[in-house]
Amino acid sequence: MRKILLTGFAPFGAETTNPSWDAVVMLDDSMLEGTHIISVQLPCEFDVSLAVLEKAIEQHRPEIVLCLGQAGGRADMTVERVAININDARIPDNGGRQPIDTPVAEQGPVGYFSTLPIKALVQALRDKGIPASVSHTAGTYVCNHVFYGLMHMLSRYPQVRAAGFVHVPYSPDQAAAYPGTASMAISTMTEAIRVMITITLRTTQDLRISGGITH
Known part of the structure; x- marks a missing residue:
């Protein structure tokens, strides 16, 4: 059976919830387009998160891996184009670690591009x-640590044909504590x-439309 692995994060910082997990868990063990969806929560911790992610990939052998995380202050679903080989933590993670200017992967390339059809996803949304x-x-x-680590490990999992990362805004409950901040309902x-799952399953070549910025 075809499988898709979704991941969201545990709450971090001062937050008691994380909308990335609240959204993906709603789809756990469901079917879409004949594909079984599996949702896994990642700890908001450097290295540990990648160990949990790789264990899930090994166990479930998904065709698509879609990781999601919270980006408080953003107003929309932001489909990430590129992951970079750097850890530079503004605050400690949930394990108390705060790496600064360290690589995600020693001797790894500077960056990886998403293999999701990112522009087709944005257009469909x-x-x-x-x-x-x-x-x-x-x-x-x-979030970048997981995105980069995911793409770096995929050479060991050739059955994964598409993978990438998407950031989500605050939920309304979270945004209530930050007046004027954008939010989006979990539903x-x-x-x-x-x-995004449907489009990724149906798409073999991304749209050739502008998704760039001028600053």
Whole structure:
């Protein structure tokens, strides 16, 4: 049976929830387009998160891996284009570690591009009335660490034909503590994930449309 692995993070910092996990867990053990969806929570910790992710890939042998994380302050579903080989933590992770200017992978390349059809995903989400954009930075915290680590490990898992990372906004409950900050309902995020799964399963070549920025 075809499988898709979804991941979201545990809460971190001062937050008590993480919308990336709240959204993906809604799809756990469901079927879409004849494909079994498996949701796994990653700890918000450097290295440990990658160990949990690789164990899940080894166990489930998915065709597609879609990792999600929280980017408080962003207003839309941001489909990440590139992961970079750097850890530069502004705050400690949930294990108390705060690596600064260290590589995700020793001797690894500077970066990896997503193998998701990123522009087709953004277009499909917008067509559904869900705010979305291509993002050109996944940050330098655990989200980028997982994105880079995922792409770096895929040479060992040739059955994975598409993989990448998407950031989600705050949920409304979280944004209530930060007046004026954008948010998105968990149900909307979950629907967005369904759309992205469907498009990824159906797409073999990404759209050739602009997703760039001018600054």
